[in-house]
Amino acid sequence: MDEICRNRAYAWRWRPGAAAHGYDARMGARGRKITGEAADTADAPMFELLGVRKHYGDSIAVDGISLAFARGVVTALIGSSGSGKSTLLRLLTGLLRPDAGEVRFDGCSLDAATLRQARQRMGYVIQEGGLFPHRTVLGNLSLLPVHLGWSGARVLERARELAVRVQLPEALLQRYPSELSGGQRQRVALMRALMLDPPVLLLDEPLGALDPIVRSELQEQLADMFAELDKTVLLVTHDVAEAAWLASRLVLLRDGRVEQDGSFAQLRQSPASTHVRRFLASARSLPEAP
Amino acid sequence: MRLLLALVLGLACMVAVAYAATPPPVRIGSKAFTESVVLGEIARLDLHEHGIDAVHRRSLGGTRILWRALRHGDIDVYPEYTGTIVQELLPDTPRGASLAQLRARLKPLGIGMTAPLGFEDSYALGMRTRLAQKLGISTISDLRAHPDLALGFSNEFMDREDGWKRLKRVYRLPQTDVRGMDHALAYRALASGAIVVTDLYTTDAEIPYYHLRVLRDDRHVFPAYRAVYLYRLDLAQRDPGALAVLEHLAGRIDVAAMQRMNAAVKLDHASETAVAARFLGLPAPATRGGLVHRLLLRSGQHLILVGISLGLAIVLALPLGIVAARWQRLGHAVMALTGVLQTVPSLAMFVFMIPLFGIGAEPAIAALFFYSLLPIVRNTHAGLRGIDPALLESAAVMGLPAHVRLLQVELPLARRSILAGIKTAAVINVGTATLGALIGAGGYGQPILTGIRLDDLGLILEGAIPAAVLALVAQGLFEALERAWTPRGLRRRTVH
Numbered sequence: 001m002d003e004i005c006r007n008r009a010y011a012w013r014w015r016p017g018a019a020a021h022g023y024d025a026r027m028g029a030r031g032r033k034i035t036g037e038a039a040d041t042a043d044a045p046m047f048e049l050l051g052v053r054k055h056y057g058d059s060i061a062v063d064g065i066s067l068a069f070a071r072g073v074v075t076a077l078i079g080s081s082g083s084g085k086s087t088l089l090r091l092l093t094g095l096l097r098p099d100a101g102e103v104r105f106d107g108c109s110l111d112a113a114t115l116r117q118a119r120q121r122m123g124y125v126i127q128e129g130g131l132f133p134h135r136t137v138l139g140n141l142s143l144l145p146v147h148l149g150w151s152g153a154r155v156l157e158r159a160r161e162l163a164v165r166v167q168l169p170e171a172l173l174q175r176y177p178s179e180l181s182g183g184q185r186q187r188v189a190l191m192r193a194l195m196l197d198p199p200v201l202l203l204d205e206p207l208g209a210l211d212p213i214v215r216s217e218l219q220e221q222l223a224d225m226f227a228e229l230d231k232t233v234l235l236v237t238h239d240v241a242e243a244a245w246l247a248s249r250l251v252l253l254r255d256g257r258v259e260q261d262g263s264f265a266q267l268r269q270s271p272a273s274t275h276v277r278r279f280l281a282s283a284r285s286l287p288e289a290p
Numbered sequence: 291m292r293l294l295l296a297l298v299l300g301l302a303c304m305v306a307v308a309y310a311a312t313p314p315p316v317r318i319g320s321k322a323f324t325e326s327v328v329l330g331e332i333a334r335l336d337l338h339e340h341g342i343d344a345v346h347r348r349s350l351g352g353t354r355i356l357w358r359a360l361r362h363g364d365i366d367v368y369p370e371y372t373g374t375i376v377q378e379l380l381p382d383t384p385r386g387a388s389l390a391q392l393r394a395r396l397k398p399l400g401i402g403m404t405a406p407l408g409f410e411d412s413y414a415l416g417m418r419t420r421l422a423q424k425l426g427i428s429t430i431s432d433l434r435a436h437p438d439l440a441l442g443f444s445n446e447f448m449d450r451e452d453g454w455k456r457l458k459r460v461y462r463l464p465q466t467d468v469r470g471m472d473h474a475l476a477y478r479a480l481a482s483g484a485i486v487v488t489d490l491y492t493t494d495a496e497i498p499y500y501h502l503r504v505l506r507d508d509r510h511v512f513p514a515y516r517a518v519y520l521y522r523l524d525l526a527q528r529d530p531g532a533l534a535v536l537e538h539l540a541g542r543i544d545v546a547a548m549q550r551m552n553a554a555v556k557l558d559h560a561s562e563t564a565v566a567a568r569f570l571g572l573p574a575p576a577t578r579g580g581l582v583h584r585l586l587l588r589s590g591q592h593l594i595l596v597g598i599s600l601g602l603a604i605v606l607a608l609p610l611g612i613v614a615a616r617w618q619r620l621g622h623a624v625m626a627l628t629g630v631l632q633t634v635p636s637l638a639m640f641v642f643m644i645p646l647f648g649i650g651a652e653p654a655i656a657a658l659f660f661y662s663l664l665p666i667v668r669n670t671h672a673g674l675r676g677i678d679p680a681l682l683e684s685a686a687v688m689g690l691p692a693h694v695r696l697l698q699v700e701l702p703l704a705r706r707s708i709l710a711g712i713k714t715a716a717v718i719n720v721g722t723a724t725l726g727a728l729i730g731a732g733g734y735g736q737p738i739l740t741g742i743r744l745d746d747l748g749l750i751l752e753g754a755i756p757a758a759v760l761a762l763v764a765q766g767l768f769e770a771l772e773r774a775w776t777p778r779g780l781r782r783r784t785v786h
Contacts, residue, residue, distance in 0.1 A: 132685075
């Protein structure tokens, strides 16, 4: 397996042509030479955390977590603030390096050699979108594809396709982020994450800053999209209702440890602790509301 | 074909021979005061009259700058005074050293000295002729008999060990009403009768103007400041004709002639060139173009100083700022270093560059270059560090390589701050570049320096106003550039 990872890193590094065209096909299928190798890791979980620890100074953010995230599953990481859910997501993107343990992506350890290529296969959306204010919507969408050698026509075609999917009026493609509403900005951020059609979506409180109406509208669209696209999704949220609505698996974190891991029904019917019960109680109104 | 080749080769040889046969011009320097500039012009015009090409870099600065330029080979000749050579340039020399002794000490340094030009320009005491006649005073010793006379001396003369202190001791002068004042004011005080005796330079234009009597230094307290030309000994080998011309000037300029020439420049506002030409009996040279011509010439020089130094600074400071922003510890070192450069007084910075770059535009450009670094480095650093970390992380998680992130995301987001830094550097540069005239770089500083020397406000403004205008233009230009380069998305305050 390690040899495959090394070969893959090597291939990506030395064959820019492969990098430029490799993400052409759906679901992150890579260039021809690599496709065969990818098959060898296809049955591995998309992400694996093996005894991962991370602390900031004295405070422990992630305290020896081991988790696996299967392909095509939508998982919500929930917990109160400071529970380590955002840290966990940042470990998966490689923005943070674990102090101990290992993070594996697609069967390969996430290290300096594989990080950049791995990231091109992850779509990442944060609370405020992280859109570049100096570039138009299209400029934001085109940044990575153009670097990978896409033509302008191809970028535009893909942007239009995604605009339809996230219900963003096409006229807004020429606007700057500051000229959009909060909901529109999050739609653009989602489009940017989906440009290369990556197999993985990492969403860090993507709807956290939106007003309730826009928020519930986007929640519905996200649910449709997840069902349709069959992607591995990791969603960080402090909103249990949102997690229950969008994800089939919930991982409840507390003080850097996994408190309970299961479906919403499992968590509600047999909570592992009073903390789980109390945490779920805060969201009972939504799924039970008429 | 072969013929053509031979032709080209032959032509090249001829050009080379012609070039080698034409000696480079004799480079004359002068200090930043009227008398020195006049003597420089006399040397230039006289050499020219004898068919020897010469250039005069006028008003280069003080003794140290000229001496270093001569030693360094940036100039070949400049007018100097034996007293200064003894006191400042060769401080180990005994006070009464003969000319031959001075030459012997200069020779190992590669420097030669002409015979004295004729006049002395030393410290002396003076008083109004009519009063001197009435009181019967003609020497400094005679002052002893008049203890109640009011004396007013320039502040430097009051403080110097070889000034009033020594004078008072040697002559046992009894006067108690002794005041320090500005040299120019002392002449007016003398005219109004507020003081009776002051110190002066023996060639001051004001001596005949105010009808002053120079009191004889009968006990030889003041060293002899005899005017000579100092020259590089290699000039004597390279161009013996030039040296002969300079030596031929020896003994031809007496005190009265020098006083007249100083007066013509300082009091009658004649140009040094015209005065020098009149002294040599040459036709008055054509005036050096009108105001527009002078302005264009100086603007060109000034723009070259500012443009090249700023351009080079950008090329170095941008990467330094980027490095400083990326690696914190290295950043501290870079910022500290450029900060220290900024604290060097500007005049000192220009003078420090002389040993490295000689005199002229190069050292000025180097000094301005160092001054431009800090604002650009600091603003590049601040602009890059000030980017919202969420944006940097978004770019990183996209999987963009570092150089693409830098070029497409980080630098555009820091652009406004970087441009502001360049603007600051440019505006500071335009002002500081006026100091370049002190070391022969020309520009708007030239008329300012001359204007200060001649107390000519018009001339000062001729440099100061265009400098101020250029600073404003630079500011406006960069602000326009900033507006044009700021994309719509960054113009409004945005929440992202």
